[in-house]
Amino acid sequence: MHLLTARVRDNNAVVISHKTLARLLGVKSVTTVKTALAVLEADRWIEVRQIGQNGTVNAYVINDRVAWSGARDGIRYSLFSATVIAASDEQPDAETLGHQEPLRRLPSLFRDESQMPAGDGLRPPSQPFLGGMEPDLPATQRETDDD
Template identity: 60%
Template sequence: MAARAMHVLTSRVGEHNAVILSQEALSNLVGCSERRLRDAVKLLAAENWIEIRRIGGRGTVNAYVINDRVAWAGARDGRRYSLFSATVIAVDDEQPDANELGQQAPLRQLPTMYPGEGQLPSGEGLDPPSQPSLGGLETDLPARRISPPAGSPFDDEK
């Protein structure tokens, strides 16, 4: 059962180093009871094939980490945190709004900053192009006023 569980996890990890899903969903994918699944993943963890990180308080949803241990940041406000990337598997019958899935209104879009741009886009319409400048529309760069030497052709004091 442990080998089957490992196969299911590695086939779904994608470009990340972890898969997050419920024990029920994983047991369905593996084709065993939740009790047998818990024994299988405990064995995989004991043999250092995976690291299991609980997501939430009840322990029924876990991150199954493969190949690399999760890095933990130093304590902040008395708690330590870990930030990592994972493939998340959500099962429709575990959702409280299962009968509405696929029929929801689209989410609102947050404005984003593109690399190299100094302000967030705003207003209606398309996002601004994400290139440093367009011909004839070069950005105005802030400049420091440097006084030219007295009597120079650039002297405004004339």
């Protein structure tokens, strides 16, 4: 439990394989890890959500309930945030890790700026109203000095 909670950070779950969890715990047997996780689950310290079909990688939700969304196209799903812990030797492309092309990043709105620009700025673009959807607002008149 301490190992999981130390790695959960600002999330409510940790995704980790049994093999990596055993290595981090310093135990040789994955069976020991499974037994410990079963005890934590039975005592309601964690909730286990299987990732994939074989069940060797799971999301361990700590002291929180997983919210299941309603069916959409016949699929029920849950949304949670997790810290994902993956060991390099468990990756199918382990020999190329660290040598891949960098991922493309989403462009930021303001490059190299730490705050939003200030001032009057530009006027918003003019856009015609859709037919039948004109605003029904009262007209206002500006007061002038000669009134």
